[in-house]
Amino acid sequence: MKTALPAIGKSSRKRRETVLVMAFTLPSLVLFVMFMIVPIFGAMYLSLTKWSGAGAIKFIGIDNYTNLLHNRDFWISFKNSLILIALHLIFQLTLALFFSYLLYRTRPGMRFFRSVFFLPSVISATAIGVMFSLLFNADLGPINYTLHKIGLDSWALPWLSNKTTVLFVVSFIIIWQFIGYHVVIILAGMKAIPEEIIESAIIDGANTVVLFFRVVYPLIKDMLQVSIIFMVTGCLKAFDHSYVMTMGGPGVSSSFLAVFMYKQAYSRQKLGLGSAAGLVILLLAFICTRIINWIFYHKDEESVT
Amino acid sequence: MKQNNRVIKRNRHFRPKECIFLVLKLAILGIFAVTTLAPFLWVLLSSFKTNSEIYGQPFSLPHQYQIDAFLQAWKGGGLSQSLINSLFYCAMAVMLVLILSSMTSYRFAKIRPSKALYAFFSFGLLIPLHAVLIPLNVLYSRIGLGNTRTALIIAYAVSNLSMSIFILTAFMRNLPDELLQAAEIDGCSGFQAFARVGLPLSKPALATAGMLAFVNCWNDLLLGMTICSKANLHTISLAVYNLRASFSDDYNVLTAGITIMIIPAVIVYTLFQEQVIQGMTAGAIKG
Numbered sequence: 001m002k003t004a005l006p007a008i009g010k011s012s013r014k015r016r017e018t019v020l021v022m023a024f025t026l027p028s029l030v031l032f033v034m035f036m037i038v039p040i041f042g043a044m045y046l047s048l049t050k051w052s053g054a055g056a057i058k059f060i061g062i063d064n065y066t067n068l069l070h071n072r073d074f075w076i077s078f079k080n081s082l083i084l085i086a087l088h089l090i091f092q093l094t095l096a097l098f099f100s101y102l103l104y105r106t107r108p109g110m111r112f113f114r115s116v117f118f119l120p121s122v123i124s125a126t127a128i129g130v131m132f133s134l135l136f137n138a139d140l141g142p143i144n145y146t147l148h149k150i151g152l153d154s155w156a157l158p159w160l161s162n163k164t165t166v167l168f169v170v171s172f173i174i175i176w177q178f179i180g181y182h183v184v185i186i187l188a189g190m191k192a193i194p195e196e197i198i199e200s201a202i203i204d205g206a207n208t209v210v211l212f213f214r215v216v217y218p219l220i221k222d223m224l225q226v227s228i229i230f231m232v233t234g235c236l237k238a239f240d241h242s243y244v245m246t247m248g249g250p251g252v253s254s255s256f257l258a259v260f261m262y263k264q265a266y267s268r269q270k271l272g273l274g275s276a277a278g279l280v281i282l283l284l285a286f287i288c289t290r291i292i293n294w295i296f297y298h299k300d301e302e303s304v305t
Numbered sequence: 306m307k308q309n310n311r312v313i314k315r316n317r318h319f320r321p322k323e324c325i326f327l328v329l330k331l332a333i334l335g336i337f338a339v340t341t342l343a344p345f346l347w348v349l350l351s352s353f354k355t356n357s358e359i360y361g362q363p364f365s366l367p368h369q370y371q372i373d374a375f376l377q378a379w380k381g382g383g384l385s386q387s388l389i390n391s392l393f394y395c396a397m398a399v400m401l402v403l404i405l406s407s408m409t410s411y412r413f414a415k416i417r418p419s420k421a422l423y424a425f426f427s428f429g430l431l432i433p434l435h436a437v438l439i440p441l442n443v444l445y446s447r448i449g450l451g452n453t454r455t456a457l458i459i460a461y462a463v464s465n466l467s468m469s470i471f472i473l474t475a476f477m478r479n480l481p482d483e484l485l486q487a488a489e490i491d492g493c494s495g496f497q498a499f500a501r502v503g504l505p506l507s508k509p510a511l512a513t514a515g516m517l518a519f520v521n522c523w524n525d526l527l528l529g530m531t532i533c534s535k536a537n538l539h540t541i542s543l544a545v546y547n548l549r550a551s552f553s554d555d556y557n558v559l560t561a562g563i564t565i566m567i568i569p570a571v572i573v574y575t576l577f578q579e580q581v582i583q584g585m586t587a588g589a590i591k592g
Contacts (some may be wrong), residue, residue, distance in 0.1 A: 024416065113334050127563045130546070134560070145360075
């Protein structure tokens, strides 16, 4: 290697580098294209067809999409997903902000509480789903047991088979599981605020509430933006909890878009319609991300002027 | 940061009002910590109880710690097979994704950066799994990989590839060029410089990316359910899900199943807490 003549050395070095670049890129690229990019195009194609998984694939144009627009179950799942997003923004965001600020202002125990709060995010949604379906079971579950014990018999509802309660129970379990996740993200934003800014605000007489709204909040906007994007896209992908606890039921009362997609494709063998629903999820995730970025961008503009 | 804290503490005089506030704050945090942990504690305790004990006194400690439920879930529920399956899938997928992404990231960071190609890989971060799930399964059965371990491992690796490249490239960009050049001057080939110097220096980022991939694979339900439907290939998620059908009223077996499934994740979290948190929040928090 070292004995090669400079002129040859240069071109062979270049050639060897190219070989290395290829060897380092191609394996990832091939797998990524084959099992991520090709399937997206596959989904686009399938969404224009009628196919049960076996037999001939029939091309039907945009019929699947018009079918979705007239599908009652799709709209209920869509509405449920929107409710899930709204509940996340109302409860998960508020609680995550509250607890991260509380942690930020409470130095002792910060690391301990942070790791405890994050724990459920690491645990499988399947396990959490089964766990809460036991806890909320109408006859055997400890929650109704307790309600009966303290005399609130009328409160002991069949949580997961009641059409009005089921969506909220499933939603709040998802919210509960990932509060700690957002606490960690927002807390990281708060910790990045220079100490001097906080100190001088306190010296100027800012109390905890004023400090939050006037000093901390404007400085963690970037992190909030990320948190909100994760919340919304996470909601659009919500599947495990609902599927494990209720299979989206009773009927479709706790079905979300991803549950609808799965059921169309794998319980009803409508691969075309399922693919169309999958692409709708993809599209909504893009649109929501753009909207959130736009809102935060415009807020910044306003605060400047 | 730590130094700053110390300065503040030293300057701060002891005041009773602040003390009360501190206790109040800790109490609120404590209550939330309890609501976070209580359900898991209930599961753990119930798995050692008999069914009648769970129904009659759901919140009591077990009169006698019994492991029957664990044996039932382990043997009758098929958790033994699926636990081994999932450990195998996770280990292979984590290895595959780390090998692939470390090489590609090294290329982006140190050999020949390419904005376009990097953006192409980053595109994967935006794609929800759901959009590719159905065609992916169709593709697998077309190329003869339907219902195979290989198919699931590839799916796990590819679904974590973009994030892993994102984490590793960001880290490797900060590796000192001098060290890698010195290795090449000492006679290492480009590949040896990567394997002997670049990789060992990237251990923290490899741990972060690896932990993220492990947690994602271990907790996956959807991919495992659709790709590996044959009973002997089931993932742990699917086995725990199926327990509910076969042991619907046996709360002790179900809670034992949940406990078995949770333990590996909790062990990993306890041992590699910072890496797990860093990995899972890597898309949000830089550095």
